[in-house]
Each structure stands twice: as structure tokens, then as C-alpha cells.
Amino acid sequence: MRPCTKKGMVMEAYSPVAHGEALKNQVIADMAKKYGVSIPQLCIRFDIQLGMIVLPKTADPEHMKQNADVDFIISDEDMQALKTIKHIENYGEHSFFPVFGGKF
Ligand SMILES: NC(=O)c1ccc[n+]([C@@H]2O[C@H](COP(=O)([O-])OP(=O)(O)OC[C@H]3O[C@@H](n4cnc5c(N)ncnc54)[C@H](OP(=O)(O)O)[C@@H]3O)[C@@H](O)[C@H]2O)c1
Numbered sequence: 716m717r718p719c720t721k722k723g724m725v726m727e728a729y730s731p732v733a734h735g736e737a738l739k740n741q742v743i744a745d746m747a748k749k750y751g752v753s754i755p756q757l758c759i760r761f762d763i764q765l766g767m768i769v770l771p772k773t774a775d776p777e778h779m780k781q782n783a784d785v786d787f788i789i790s791d792e793d794m795q796a797l798k799t800i801k802h803i804e805n806y807g808e809h810s811f812f813p814v815f816g817g818k819f
Pocket of ligand 1 (some may be wrong): 734738758773
């Protein structure tokens with residue numbers, strides 16, 4: 716069990732779309748296609764299944780609607796694949812704040 720869980724705390728996924736960088740990741744794109752969802756939907760669902768509270772950021776009302784529509788299940792196998800995905804190396808202007816730590 717995670718140390719924060721033991722203390723009754725829930726983790727927040729603060730930048731679940733990796734500041735937008737996940738949109739450029741082919742592995743994530745291929746898996747999203749397999750589930751018939753967008754990349755942000757897959758990212759958000761991944762974090763939900765990790766037990767996090769997810770706070771995606773969007774300035775687009777259509778994206779906001781889509782981001783709330785995540786009623787699908789990522790298989791255990793695909794969760795494992797996402798957990799061990801090659802880390803994004805370049806977050807561009809957000810490089811001071813990498814988001815996939817691989818600790819979950
Ligand atoms: N107050 C909060 O709870 C909160 C939470 C997260 C971030 N933030 C703040 O917001 C800022 C940026 O956040 P972030 O970049 O780290 O968040 P993020 O959620 O990881 O990524 C946001 C990016 O993903 C894109 N995006 C989101 N949903 C999408 C969709 N359905 N389809 C296509 N693109 C989608 C957004 O573009 P579009 O706008 O075009 O959709 C934006 O470029 C930071 O300054 C952060 O501090 C605040």
C-alpha cells in the first residue's frame with residue numbers, strides 16, 4: 716500500500732495529459748485507438764484506475780466533455796504496459812515539471 720494511502724490521503728493526477736506531451740506519444744496513441752478513445756481519455760482513465768483524483772486541464776469545452784466520458788476499463792495487461800512505458804524525455808517548456816515518475 717502507498718504511504719499516503721496508509722495515512723488516508725488520495726493522490727492527485729495534476730497534469731494527466733503530461734502537459735499535452737502524451738498527445739505526441741505513439742504507444743499511447745496506439746492503445747487509445749484500440750479502446751476507441753482519445754489519448755486524453757486513456758490517460759485520465761489510467762490515472763483513475765491507479766486510484767487517483769484526476770484534474771485534467773483544458774480550455775476547450777468539447778475536450779472537457781470528452782474528458783468526463785471515461786466509462787471504459789483498461790485491462791490489467793494494458794495498465795501494466797502503461798505503467799512501464801518509456802518515460803517522456805522532453806516536456807518542452809514544461810521540462811521543469813516532468814509528470815511520469817513510474818512510481819505507481
Ligand atoms: N487547478 C488545477 O486543478 C489544475 C490542474 C491541472 C493543471 N493546472 C494548471 O494548468 C496548467 C497546464 O496544465 P497541464 O498542461 O499540466 O495539464 P494537462 O491536463 O496534463 O494537459 C493539458 C493539455 O492537454 C490538452 N488536452 C486536454 N484534454 C484534451 C482533449 N480531450 N483533447 C486534446 N487535447 C486535450 C490541453 O489542450 P486544450 O486546452 O486545447 O484542450 C492542454 O494542452 C498548468 O499551469 C497547471 O498548473 C491546474
